[in-house]
Amino acid sequence: MLKKRLIVCLLLRNGVIVQSKGFKKYQNLGNPTAIVQRLSDWCCDELIYLDISTEPAYDLRRDDLKGPNRRSINDIISDVAAHCFMPLAFGGGVRTLDDILLRIRAGADKVVVNTSALESPGFITQAAREFGSQCVVVSIDALKTGNAVWEVYKNGGRVPTGRAPAEWAREAEDRGAGEVFLNSIDRDGMGTGYDLELLRAVCSAVNVPVISCGGVGDWEHLKQGLDAGASAVAAANIFHFTENSVYNAKKHLFEGGVDVREPVFFAHNASVEMGENV
């Protein structure tokens, strides 16, 4: 049977991986490509990179990052993809079909769209027609505003839209989204678990897979997310600080009877040289 997925979400800000809290505080964590091999070896099911940069080009002058200076998001995607034998999704700043094409050509399997889909829902349909629904993930950032009431925000969680997440998820699906990536803004970086009520509401509204994100502080939170109906559970911050954390998270789920891929360490030394684009 289809396994439940454990997805690592990496936030990219001006070329470096960062940790975030409430979509506001950011702490630099390092080079975007160094982490990929390790994650792949330790049984990560998928990777999602979200580019939350404020500048379109990055110039990594820090010697300690041990990587050549990179100029654009596509260079970063190419480097990451060269070492990534697992599914890769990229989001952040995806506004046009060309943006999607460039990322796919660079090596991404899926793209994540958020603000551009809200502002022009027809974009989802165009993208699905051109690249296939399975390539289009619609990301929904939701803030809890009352008892069992949430509002969808755009522009990196800064601008309210007046829309309810379940209703927007349903429209996104109708328009051709292949998956929904659901983020809780208020739970982000708090470590208190997913907003399960929000998750349940969106899962029951759509028939496409839902990926839950925002709030994981404990491996048990991942299990709660899957029990609430998520097809995949994602987290960002928690995976940065514990050694072999992806493996441990998977082990916790697997031993708890959750149907995930059995955690097995697999080292593959790719001989693909960095920077060789085809």
Place this chain on the structure above:
Amino acid sequence: MTKKIGVINYGSGNFTSVYNAFRSLAPEVRVIDRPEELLSVTHLVLPGVGSFISAMERLTKMGLVDSLNKAILTGRPFLGICVGMQVLADVGFEHGEFRGLGILSGAVKKIDSHGLRLPHIGWNEVEPVRENILYCGMRKPIFYFVHSYHFVSNSLSVVSGTCDYGNKIVCSVSHENIHGVQFHPEKSQRDGLHLLKNFISA
């Protein structure tokens, strides 16, 4: 004779990933951009993502339809991945009815998952139907899938692997030198790379 893997570049999204995966395993991997190059390699790989019709349109535009048919008839090992496998069929029913390459008899139809969420996205266990070079040396292989349509073969004997998703789904087909996999070996870590290695040894 040295093995030369030719990965066909017809604008398919997963070309780079497939190319990179083979580069990490095989000494010689080439990009096939033109029909003439198909016979310059020992193994042919056709990647594919997106819709059936867009793949067929691109293959037709590049003049690859007839030449690919001929190249496959020479007996060199061929591997189609995802949509690259689906186009082997006579016909595909995604967004309409469209002709495929007609190399393996069958049709590409929407998965009937008995209510389970579609697309079929994620890691699923594949059951090899019989001894097959693709799965040689693997125990309980698991691969990454991302699709809503699958190949329904007119001949059960070409089906080489299936998986469960509400219903049985065709995961791979094999007939003489022709192989096709619905899942993405280039994205399936250990088992995926193992399968590609097996294909190289064909």
